[in-house]
Amino acid sequence: MNITETSNGAIAIVAIEGRLDALSAPELRNNRSVIDPEKTVVLNLEKLDFMNSTGLGAIVGALNQKLQPDFGIVLSCMNDDVRSVFEITNVQKLFHIFDDTAAAVEFATTRQGAHT
Amino acid sequence: MKTILAFRESEYAWVHEKFPCVHPLLLPLCNKPFIEFLIDFAILAGSSAVRILCDGGLGEVERYCEDGSRWGIDLSYASIHPDDSIHAMLGKNRKFCGEERVMIVSGFSFIRYDKRYDYKSFVSSMPPGEWSTCPGGRITLTGVPTKAVPDWLIADLSLMPLDSMTSYYQASMETLKTGESRYVLPGYGDEPECAFGRNVVISKSVEIRKPVSIGNNVQLLGNAIIGPSAIIGSNVIIDRESSVESSIVFDNTYIGEHLEIIGRIASGNRLNDPKSGASIAMEDPHLLSGIKKNRHLRSLPRKIVHACVALVIIAAFFIPFIILWPLLKLGGHWKSSPASFLAERTDETMPLAKVEVDASGAAAAIAVALSLDRYFRLFRVVTGQLALIGSTPLLAGESRPDAPAYVPAYLPGVFSYAEAEEWAATGGDATIVERFHLAHSNPLTDIGLVIKAFINRFQEKSTI
């Protein structure tokens, strides 16, 4: 799995490429922006081919550590396979999910602005 | 032009409670699931792509609608939060919307449209904003109209909230009455106000009163009266002398004999009164019960239970068999001829000895009373080829009984469920009883039925 990180204002955009499972989940858990409780992160999942429940646990775990549980992590560009794992476990209720990364960043920026 | 269909779980929570067996968006209206009416309307309005948004799970809807290729459109799914405004929803689906005009149908409501109107040009000329509303439901248009259209063009429509069983019943009956003139409905042949699905078996003495809609794999038996205003789902069995009038019968429902269902919604073993919303659970499965894909039937536990009980019977009757069998064989009373019977798997047959014991002497009478004529078949239960109790084995030549998709039609057994009934069920009735038990019984009830069948054969034979 490859993680590439960019940022837009105060928002960190973390793009995950490849497979998110028990083997690669630690890499996401130890990502600096993901761990930082104050940092709002947009997780761009466009190039994520496969995710299982351990991967899902890593993303939910990351949200747990955010000060803003409502929008600390915003998700964008999920494919159908990944979305089905969120829906089966009902975890999609915990996240705001966008089909466009720019729109997700805008949403996160407005929410961040409103809160600080 | 694109369409977004947005729903919130809270809007259809009542469906989960009243009809747990179906996903609310797949709730049948007449003979089509609710969501298909909305997809048809989106296509009529000129949509090339439709996206269904929901704050809950859409798994079943996705399994049913898949990628929309069946309607020639691009169908996708996404999740939203319950408190998302229309603007927020559009933001979350910016890539989907793109620059095109988007029609957003939000709320769990039924769209009364008429397929004869030209909604396509109507939609492309309307200014952005709200098109139609009802309590809890709204159709909104975004983007700029693309062409001016003469204002004499009429393409009216109205929204009706589906917020309770009463409104659902009303919408269903309305759809049935207007039928295929307004909506895109399957199953309408040359007979007006009558829609029939595939594999519908109607006994000659059944009376059909229009308007009626009947689904796939349905069996209507002697003297049943269907209609007027009856919506029958798929995989339904309506037994003799029953009548269904201005009522809805959900998929996979079995309606027993001599039952009058008037102004009711029957689903599984529940009978609902759409006016009061009250619903009663029918305890006696013979009266009303749900037919669900009987996982017990072919599964391992059932075969194991049958095999164990068969072993017990083999052991218990070993001594009488060893004594009586040679006696009868020598005396020429035991006639066994090889024959081949239909096996459980569709295209297979199996060799099985046909045994006749002419109960002339005392020995023969006892042998038959103890069902020893079927002793050899018990070994087939141990090997799993035969069930201990199931359908009467059919000769290879006979036609295999077809059955509603969910209901297993044929499982050859040493004993037959028909033999377990108090009154001797033969011919058509036997198959009905067998089918009923095939659909309902599980390993434990089977044991009870085997004992009953054995006793019936014991009394019946010994009384000759």
Add this chain to the structure above:
Amino acid sequence: MTITETSKIGIAILSLYGTLDALSAPELRNNRSIIDPEKTVVIDLQQVDFIDSSGIGAIVSASRQKRQPSGGIVLACMNDRVRKVFEITNAQKLFHIFDDTTAAVDFASSRQSASA
């Protein structure tokens, strides 16, 4: 593997999609345009995700059946994985290989009219 056949100015274009191995090679070998010795065929390999010796064998045997072997089969849009196997087997020596289908078709039709 699926084969979609189109044709342009009398040249048959076979676009292959998926895997060309021992299991799918017969499908290519029995294709009508491939068998017809008079027909010049452009094979578009862009969507081929895997080819092995059976695949190479099928393409080589196709050109054997054409009246003029070196011109009968023209290959287009080879990705790296496919080109590597052609190079290992030296089969690229037997074919004219283009990175664009239209160019391949123009070449094929010029050869066809020249030799007709």
Add this chain to the structure above:
Amino acid sequence: MNNSNITLTLPAERLFARVARQTASSVADLVIGDDRHEPAGRDFSHAFELAVSEAFTNSVTHARESATPQVVKLTFFFEQRQLVVSVHDANDPFTIETPVPDIESYPENGFGLLIIRKVMDHVTYRREGNYNIISMSKTL
């Protein structure tokens, strides 16, 4: 992943060649870890995909017609940066010293072993009881 042994047993049918090669590619991906996106990594995995596809297809084409379904067994073993895959089958003995096919004669077969020898660093064949074992290895 060091000195661990993975085995995959498949029926000797063409249909399963894809499973054999995709499994080989997955094992190779695991061995090279995250630099699977580098060209070197992709070549390493593609090499095993090709080698296993060829070896498996050979086993299937020469499989004996017999009542008991013939089986092909693959074993993967990784040690000191070298991945070794061996293919076991119960066919008649054969040799891997086949001549390089002369391309000008438009040959239709014989490419298989050529590809294996080219993409793998080391290829050996041995007979064990009535089993053929062709083992191929490549160093990272």
Add this chain to the structure above:
Amino acid sequence: MSSIITLTLPGEIMFARLASQTASSLADLVIGENREESAKRKFCHAFELAVSEAVTNSVTHAEEFDAPQMLTVTFEFEPRQLTVSVRDANPPFSIDKSAPDIESYPVHGFGLKIIREIMDQFTYRRDGDANIITMSKSL
């Protein structure tokens, strides 16, 4: 006709990925009536996900009891159905029916719920001192 395919691998976390990819490529060979691409892709993803969960479970449980052992994944391949079973030497484990509730931001415990949702049949049994999870789905 049904063919048996067996994959034995060491109980290490990286091999959950290998097993799931092998399962997916086998699922791809199962022929369904409908030739629809999306239905086939969903069928493959179902096995890729289910086997990934099952093997990950086996390996993570093994780590708890530090029992280094081999896992055996057996596939029964039939024209329209695939059955896969995962056998490990871990001590017995309980499959609680309840899925973790969502509000408590659970981090694990989803595995079995996912398998049950996407597979047609799922059974767990003990055989001697081994656990055997069996899952099947038809196209």
